[in-house]
Amino acid sequence: xxxxVESGGGLVQAGRSLRLxxxxxxxxxxxxxxxxxxxxxxxxxxxxxxxxxxxSTNYAESVKGRFTISRDNAKNTVYLQMNSLKPEDTADYYxxxxxxxxxxxxxxxxxxVSS
Numbered sequence: 852x853x854x855x856v857e858s859g860g861g862l863v864q865a866g867r868s869l870r871l872x873x874x875x876x877x878x879x880x881x882x883x884x885x886x887x888x889x890x891x892x893x894x895x896x897x898x899x900x901x902x903x904x905x906x907s908t909n910y911a912e913s914v915k916g917r918f919t920i921s922r923d924n925a926k927n928t929v930y931l932q933m934n935s936l937k938p939e940d941t942a943d944y945y946x947x948x949x950x951x952x953x954x955x956x957x958x959x960x961x962x963x964v965s966s
Contacts, residue, residue, distance in 0.1 A: 853877040853955050855946045860960030863936055871931040873946030873957055883949040885922055885929040889942035889962075896945065900931060913939075936964045 859871040875882055886901035900920035901909045908920055919932040929946060941964050946957035 853879060853948075853950050855948060855955055855957035857944065857946045857957045857960040860944060860962045862963045862965065865937055865964055865966050867936055868932070868934045869936065869962060871933070871944055871946075871960060871962075873929045873948075875927040875929075875948050875950065875955070879927060879950055881950075882924070882927060885920075885946070885948045887920060887929070887931045888945045888947055889940075890945070890959075891939075891942040894942075899944070902929065933962070936962075938964045938966045940964050 854876050855873055857871060857873045859869060861869065863869055883904055884901055887899040888896050889899050890896040897911065899911050899914055900918055902920045902922050904924065910918065917935045922929045941962060943959040943961050945959045948955050
């Protein structure tokens with residue numbers, strides 16, 4: 852069984868920073884692509900950033916230059932450093948990882964940015 856557990860969300864003022872973490876545990880042979888998605892109230896879930904096992908990254912246009920995704924393969928962990936947060940970044944943030952050929956999801960962590 853594979854589990855993804857996110858942490859690091861919370862309430863923050865606009866302009867401040869947060870760092871999200873996601874640890875993958877369980878029966879893991881290899882974790883391929885990892886990523887962060889977010890879903891705001893009344894909106895569809897959208898990709899925020901993704902990273903391959905080799906470290907290649909991809910970002911949504913709305914977060915480029917502000918967010919940085921990284922991973923530690925030895926710790927089965929992916930991070931999302933979020934700087935210069937805006938109220939429109941408010942959402943539930945979900946970790947995603949391809950493990951054993953299947954897409955796995957965490958339960959989500961809430962990020963609220965006040966103006």
